[in-house]
Amino acid sequence: MTDESEFEPVQREMTIDENSSTIENLKALCVKLEEVRHEVSCAERQLKVLQEKEKSLSEEAIPQMMRDLALVKLEFENGTLELAKEYYAKIPSKRSYEAFKWLDENGHGAIIKTNVGKEFGKGDREKSVEFMKLLEDHGITGYDVKENVHPSTLKAFVKDILTSSDADTFPKELFGVFEKTLIKFK
Numbered sequence: 001m002t003d004e005s006e007f008e009p010v011q012r013e014m015t016i017d018e019n020s021s022t023i024e025n026l027k028a029l030c031v032k033l034e035e036v037r038h039e040v041s042c043a044e045r046q047l048k049v050l051q052e053k054e055k056s057l058s059e060e061a062i063p064q065m066m067r068d069l070a071l072v073k074l075e076f077e078n079g080t081l082e083l084a085k086e087y088y089a090k091i092p093s094k095r096s097y098e099a100f101k102w103l104d105e106n107g108h109g110a111i112i113k114t115n116v117g118k119e120f121g122k123g124d125r126e127k128s129v130e131f132m133k134l135l136e137d138h139g140i141t142g143y144d145v146k147e148n149v150h151p152s153t154l155k156a157f158v159k160d161i162l163t164s165s166d167a168d169t170f171p172k173e174l175f176g177v178f179e180k181t182l183i184k185f186k
Helices: 021-068 093-105 125-137 151-162
Strands: 073-076 079-088 113-115 146-148 178-185
Touching: 021 079, 021 178, 079 151, 093 146, 113 125
Parallel strands: none
Antiparallel strands: 073 079, 079 178, 113 146
């Protein structure tokens, strides 16, 4: 049997000799820490300013000047400067049903991931619809259905569509498409 007094906290008084060189060293380290934290804060602010300048040059000023000069590509000794379009898309949650319906009706339903108690991957859209129908035929209701298109898949799909002959009929607003022209230096 153990003695309960073994588990009681030990109270100790610590006296600090403020004249000790160890305390002075500790104080100096604390001051140094505050100086370094201030330097880090200044460096972070400076980094944000530089990143904004870089973004302004690469996404606005240089692409605009290249368009003004009717240039798409420019060769330099150390590489090539090109205008490039980047495509971004995010299906608005309020319009996901409509977007998924459009994908299904236009032969692109395979990019939709569906989770009905089991995750169905890309290319398994028809199987997931059959599975849900089977559940309903057997009186099974109340299951969760989650559908989505992975952001990378959506981005690649949108780029393919917008660089094809189908670009004019693609509903950009339904898929939250936004295009950005920027430069690439290779």
